Amino acid sequence: MNKHEDFLLNQIAGPKDLKKLSISEMEKLAQEIRTLILEKDAVEGGHLGPDLGIVEATIAYHYVFNAPEDKIIWDVSHQTYPHKMLTGRAQAWLDPDHYEDVTPYSNPDESPYDYYSIGHTSTSIALATGMAKARDLMDKHENIMALIGDGSMTGGLAFEGLNNAAIEKHNLVVVVNDNQWSIDENVGGLVTALKKLRDSNGQTVENPFTAMGFDYRYVADGNNLTDMIAAFKAVKDVDHPILLHINTLKGKGYEPAVSDEEAHHWVSPFNLQNDQPLAPESQEPTPNSVALDVIKDEIKAGKNVMAIDAAIPGVFDLEEFKKEFPDHYTDVGIAEQESVAFATGFAKEGGIPVLMENSTFLQRAFDQLSHDTAANDLPVVMLVAGGQISNQSKTHLGIFDQVMISNLPNWIYLAPTTLEEEKAMIKWAIKQRKHPVAIKMPANVPDADKQIVATDYSEIKYRVKPGKDVAVLALGDFYQLGKDVAHKLGATLVNPLSANILDKRALDELAANHQVIVTLEDNSLDGGFGQKVASYLGKEKVKVLNYGQKRVYTDQTPVKEIYQQNHLTTAQIVADVQQLL
Structure with missing residues (x-):
């Protein structure tokens, strides 16, 4: 039920309706949009700070430009909640019964106002440059804009895009949404460059964008609706590349999100009255706590260990660690290619890198996994989080890490079935100095079970619990599923330990003794x-x-449904086997 029937937003079916409003009405609309973002995120979880900070710029864009003929490409697109509300999808925020109607990222299947399914950073400028070149070739004249922010400028592809955008012959506008943050606090030399621009009101001679050839414009308050409308009017229909630098406040309108930007970049469901998460934090050991305990022990023992991540310290619970061991922590920003190459260089010089990656983001560094790490066979230790079947959007699926890592030479990919086994695998990976080793961070595993835990994984030897007729090889998180299946069938249960190194002797014996x-x-x-x-x-x-999981993109599909579709329930697997027998 829509409890906000008096909201102006109810009158906005699309940007044409927005253009009828006065400045004061649009400012009221901005307040409504923030209220709805907070209410929905409190119930569902989702990106918070980025969307609260981009409201005025979004309203101004749709007030000035003529979408969908004019095109805006949202980098990452996690800041498109206001855009979706203004392009016919407001019901998904106005009415809790419709909260599930839209995805959290831009989605061409939802609306002609969205041009791509995008969920990773740094791609917008390159995409916009390609679109501009096609427009030119077809003698069209629509405005094409890329909006990039939240640390996406630290990604290599952003620089590659800028390099080509600067020589576009006709209309192309790059909006740098500078809120001084990525997921975590921004890092690197770009921070210095942007600060000089902000401090000088865009006037410093040390301007990297003008040096590249861009016509540079600056808006000191990107949350001022009047200023943003004026800025967009000034760049509309220009016939050359422009970089519009806007200074915005991430989390604007919600004080907890302003005072703690990192914790409010993305939120789990929370209580709007006190900003506390609805699900209490577990005090039990977790895959992250186990990993960090090992790393801390190695550092305290005098080892030259470096924990490395690419702007995702929260994924690995690194906040306290980086305060306690600042010399043993490096955040390279949103730059997975850099993180893998950096770790490889650190290993070459004799250091012990523990590289922490999220499965869905790791695909951006595939070349470095192969060309730099594997081809040089250097002992990088890599922990891969989120490598499971999930209900994520199709841009954020974590089901491709095994395909990437397991099929490259020299990489050893281990998959623990308990926290105890995870600990042993990480300790061994840090100790060995022969090959790159990746460890699939478990998600739903017990602390321990009755298996004997190995301390040496230089040779993979399967852990086998004998049964008859059928052998179930259950990797990592799916060991518990395998245990259920084996119990129902009276089957042999096997912990394979590795996603890519086979125990051929064990497989020969299993093949000889099972149907x-x-x-x-x-x-x-x-x-x-x-x-x-x-x-x-x-x-x-x-x-x-x-x-x-089959080789398909699921898009916010419930995990139970994915399991059903792929015959991943105990009953389905047992039935398949019995039918075959």
């Missing part, structure tokens, strides 16, 4: 663990059934 081998993995099937097993056993009589 069916089942593989379970919490990742994409194609190019994954199960296919490696099936390929190795191709000449044997044993039948092999592989279970994981």
